[in-house]
Amino acid sequence: xxxxxxxxxxxxxxxxxxxxxxxxxxxxxxxxxxxxxxxxxxxxxxxxxxxxxxxxxxxxxxxxxxxxxxxxxxxxxxxxxxxxxxxxxxxxxxxxxxxxxxxxxxxxxxxxxxxxxxxxxxxxxxxxxxxxxxxxxxxxxxxxxxxxxxxxxxxxxxxxxxxxxxxxxxxxxxxxxxxxxxxxxxxxxxxxxxxxxxxxxxxxxxxxxxxxxxxxxxxxxxxxxxxxxxxxxxxxxxxxxxxxxxxxxxxxxxxxxxxxxxxxxxxxxxxxxxxxxxxxxxxxxxxxxxxxxxxxxxxxxxxxxxxxxxxxxxxxxxxxxx
Amino acid sequence: xxxxxxxxxxxxxxxxxxxxxxxxxxxxxxxxxxxxxxxxxxxxxxxxxxxxxxxxxxxxxxxxxxxxxxxxxxxxxxxxxxxxxxxxxxxxxxxxxxxxxxxxxxxxxxxxxxxxxxxxxxxxxxxxxxxxxxxxxxxxxxxxxxxxxxxxxxxxxxxxxxxxxxxxxxxxxxxxxxxxxxxxxxxxxxxxxxxxxxxxxxxxxxxxxxxxxxxxxxxxxxxxxxxxxxxxxxxxxxxxxxxxxxxxxxxxxxxxxxxxxxxxxxxxxxxxxxxxxx
Numbered sequence: 091x092x093x094x095x096x097x098x099x100x101x102x103x104x105x106x107x108x109x110x111x112x113x114x115x116x117x118x119x120x121x122x123x124x125x126x127x128x129x130x131x132x133x134x135x136x137x138x139x140x141x142x143x144x145x146x147x148x149x150x151x152x153x154x155x156x157x158x159x160x161x162x163x164x165x166x167x168x169x170x171x172x173x174x175x176x177x178x179x180x181x182x183x184x185x186x187x188x189x190x191x192x193x194x195x196x197x198x199x200x201x202x203x204x205x206x207x208x209x210x211x212x213x214x215x216x217x218x219x220x221x222x223x224x225x226x227x228x229x230x231x232x233x234x235x236x237x238x239x240x241x242x243x244x245x246x247x248x249x250x251x252x253x254x255x256x257x258x259x260x261x262x263x264x265x266x267x268x269x270x271x272x273x274x275x276x277x278x279x280x281x282x283x284x285x286x287x288x289x290x291x292x293x294x295x296x297x298x299x300x301x302x303x304x305x306x307x308x309x310x311x312x313x314x315x316x317x318x319x320x321x322x323x324x325x326x327x328x329x330x331x332x333x334x335x336x337x338x339x340x341x342x343x344x345x346x347x348x349x350x351x352x353x354x355x356x357x358x359x360x361x362x363x364x365x366x367x368x369x370x371x372x373x374x375x376x377x378x379x380x381x382x383x384x385x386x387x388x389x390x391x392x393x394x395x396x397x398x399x400x401x402x403x404x405x406x407x408x409x410x411x412x
Numbered sequence: 413x414x415x416x417x418x419x420x421x422x423x424x425x426x427x428x429x430x431x432x433x434x435x436x437x438x439x440x441x442x443x444x445x446x447x448x449x450x451x452x453x454x455x456x457x458x459x460x461x462x463x464x465x466x467x468x469x470x471x472x473x474x475x476x477x478x479x480x481x482x483x484x485x486x487x488x489x490x491x492x493x494x495x496x497x498x499x500x501x502x503x504x505x506x507x508x509x510x511x512x513x514x515x516x517x518x519x520x521x522x523x524x525x526x527x528x529x530x531x532x533x534x535x536x537x538x539x540x541x542x543x544x545x546x547x548x549x550x551x552x553x554x555x556x557x558x559x560x561x562x563x564x565x566x567x568x569x570x571x572x573x574x575x576x577x578x579x580x581x582x583x584x585x586x587x588x589x590x591x592x593x594x595x596x597x598x599x600x601x602x603x604x605x606x607x608x609x610x611x612x613x614x615x616x617x618x619x620x621x622x623x624x625x626x627x628x629x630x631x632x633x634x635x636x637x638x639x640x641x642x643x644x645x646x647x648x649x650x651x652x653x654x655x656x657x658x659x660x661x662x663x664x665x666x667x668x669x670x671x672x673x674x675x676x677x678x679x680x681x682x683x684x685x686x687x688x689x690x
Contacts, residue, residue, distance in 0.1 A: 120514035125593050129512070130520060133505035136564045140557070141527045144538035151538060158540075211429045224676050226433050228441070231672035233622035235640040236661040240440045243447065243654050250459035252443050286440065294679070318422070340529075347531035350624050354644070368533045375537045376629055385537045393534060400529045407525055 152387035158380045169387040179374070183388065185362050186370045190392075193277060193366055194346040198338060200285045205292025205337075210326075212293065213300045223297075230290040238354030241283035245269035245355070270356050276363045280355050284345060292337055299333035300326070332406070339403045343396055367392055444665070447658035455655055470659035474646075479634050480660055483642030486552050487621060487664075490638055494559040495616040499609055501560070502567025507597050509568075510575040511583070521572065528565035535561070536629050543630055550632045558626045563616040570615075574608035575601065611678050618668045639664045 152169055156162030173183050212223050244252040247268045254266050269279045311321045349368040352358060358365035367388060375385015447455060451467045454460060474480045509521050539558055548554030586596045624640040631637055637645060646657050672679060
């Protein structure tokens, strides 16, 4: 369809009668509108068909009682009502809100501190720097599911688990520690695995940011007598502010919505201690009861929060564009 | 005196920091490798940090007694198709957004960024319905399609950033000489943008290879499983056969790791260009 319009555009000279409408269209839709929409078509099919449409259908779904493979029944706000105030589900839901918030915040803070430390260490000149940078960033390339499996094995609650082996041998405790099965430790255990996997991303972002800070600033500060901490506070931190905000927002979105680690390590247990909201949505919507409508509602409740993050990020990421 | 002491302290702190991150990074990786070559006796009975005996049994088991190679094949197929499509679709869209003049251009650019940021795990339930209605449940083609949701916005966004820095004059000359837009894109822009395309390919490959949630929700039968899903399938009931699982994990980690090691210079610059603007 659009191809034909392009062809007629090229022949516009030979067919003077069609000229006014073509010029009119170009005036309204822009000089290259036909080519542009042709080039954009596949991308728009993906954006609209696979992201916007599922999103709208998620909203519709959240107002239905629907099981997999059967037609849905419109129930209005009933799903949301059950989620907020219902008998069984609401306590699970509010627990997942707390767990997700704590999980995301704890992981973000650890990643910030470790990522910053890693980037600062790698930003110095020393022998073997290229090698160590490659090594430290390696976890980034390991599939998160495999990271989860590996940590699950390291956390094994018997004496053959690596971490139990280490704490026993170092004499830190005489009892085996149930890293993943104890209510108080499980969430921290998941946080550590997540931090291991995604600290490299933060470090890469920080390192790129550090290298963009002009070296003269540091030299000038040194001449002025600023010590290491002074230079960090007055040059490094302000220089990295934008990168830090973008990284923190990206990481918050990805961490809060990630399911792989929790799925492998604890499956949400023990007693919901690690039940983040995507895990709950999965269990309610797909795995157990297969209540698709309720599953969609659980994910959607959190969307306004992500919308705010996405809005801020979009503005910052498009700041350089016109 | 105090100056050289300060330098010494600084070096000590630096070395200690590197040591910490070295151990932190290597420990889990070491444990994968060591578990995969330990005989079961040393895994479950006489656990030790350094194995006194080495075996290839777990690798042999995974390769001959499980459909592991088939999983890898599926992962390769899904990854290659998704990556290739994302590169083509992203390049075309980015070119239109950067170089062509049409009404609605800023809105399309914004839509690309927003969709890049919407996390897939918010959409897996309605996505299930879309794939279901397309008849692609339990079919790797369904994965090839859904993986476009995270690779295409990313690829487009990366290419937008790169095309913006290519001077328009290069292309204008070709257009004046009578090149069409398609020719200008293929002969002028794409060759210049090869480094960016490499970054896009690298990230799309890694993201697709590592994906798990969509595979978990859409795929059921062994013949259609990708690597990540197949790994979980090695679990029998509540028993984790750690030897074979770590052997399979090691083999499944190699492709993205090797790709990363070969192109790590681009990874860092790619991340910087892709998400840190200004």
